[in-house]
Amino acid sequence: MEDFTSYSILFAVCGLVILSYLFSILNRMTRMPSVLLLLGTGILLRYLSDLAGFSFEIPKIIIEFLGTIGLIMIVLEAGLDLEITREKIPLIRRSFLSALVIFLVSSAVVAGILYWWLPGTPFINCLVYAIPLSIVSSAVVLTSVHHLGRDKKEFLIYEASFSDIIGIMVFNFFTAGQQIGTQEIVWFGSSIVVALVLSVAVCFGLMWLLIRNRVEIKFFLSFAVLIAIYVGGKMIKLPALITILMFGLVINNWELIRWRPLKRYFSNENVDNEALFLKSITAESSFLIRTFFFVIFGFGIGLEYFRNLQVLELGALIVVALFALRFVYLRVMNKYELLPELFYIPRGLITILLFYKIPEWQRIENFDEGVLFFVILVTSLILMAGAMLYRDRPVEILSVDEVADV
Secondary structure (H helix, E strand, O other): OOHHHHHHHHHHHHHHHHHHHHHHHHHHHHOOOOOHHHHHHHHHHHHHHHHHHHOOOOOOHHHHHHHHHHHHHHHHHHHHHOOOOOHHHHHHHHOOOOOHHHHHHHHHHHHHHHHHOOOOOOOOHHHHHHHHHHOOOOOHOOOOOOOOHHHHHHHHHHHHHHHHHHHHHHHHOOOOOOOOHHHHHHHHHHHHHHHHHHHHHHHHHHHHHHHHOOOOOOOHHHHHHHHHHHHHHHHHHOOOOOHHHHHHHHHHHHHHHHHHHHHHOOHHHHHHHHHHHHHHHHHHHHHOOOOOOHHHHOOOHHHHHHHOOOHHHHHHHHHHHHHHHHHHHHHHHHHOOOHHHHOOOOHHHHHHHHOOOOOHHHHOOOOOOHHHHHHHHHHHHHHHHHHHHOOOOOOOOOOHHHHHHH
């Protein structure tokens, strides 16, 4: 029986990985987000298990465990994807402002909606719930921009990455303690400086581990160090995600370093080779984490949530507000194109992870978790609609020299 159980689990795990890979292929063919398919798989498995009488609950600690590792991988992957060049400074500025303004306004508006919908609830608690719902999921965006042109793709990747970082830092600030005053604000600002200083030591320490270390097993050791730094930072209330992001940025933009003694110790060629392999390992690891995280999360979604009229009404109101605010910023305030940028409002892994990290003293008892599920599913469907509505420009015939440059 034990062998049967272990083989069954192994078969199920491998089956999910293969299925997720097929979903990735289907995503490229149909532009249907693979995350949406993974969630659907989890919901279907839950339905079939209930139908067969094998009902069981997956502990939330498993979701939080996978989500934390996924969060670290996403931030590292974002740092490894962001290229900083003089030509891209305007793009970085636009995407940062878009992420910052839309996040701040969305958080305030969603908090206002919750405050109005749930009378008697402290506004600060509503704001803590609104912050995860206002973060664009880079985990979903990164897997859904392959069909876009370079400018649109880079804008959406930068914007989602900045949204993740800003949202996590703001969430950590508002959940750090039961009082928010001048002392807390000063500590928050100084902690960022400490994290940046720590980043320098961590970056060069990890680079030595990757480049100068003779031991072959080093990449997952580096991940273990990053996870330990994140957990340690959480314990002493430091924004350790900045350290992880900085490591990715430094590795991916090493050519910008001009200090010659450092260049002799870590040459551009060596760093580029390790960065290429690190990107591959990070992408593979993120793929595995996303697969199991979203299937398990989908398994936890009960269909009874969608029979609750209040869940549907509040979830729809929040989605409409998020969509309208993005329209106002992109089109009215900045004259950006609407297709497909307007539709890229997915909520995902970080939204779920932060929701489960809300402290007990800030919990809203009469908030139905079905709203969270509804917003994630509907925003993913909106992204899919935008991806399908968008049509690429006809491919231009390139000259021989242009093809060589590509």
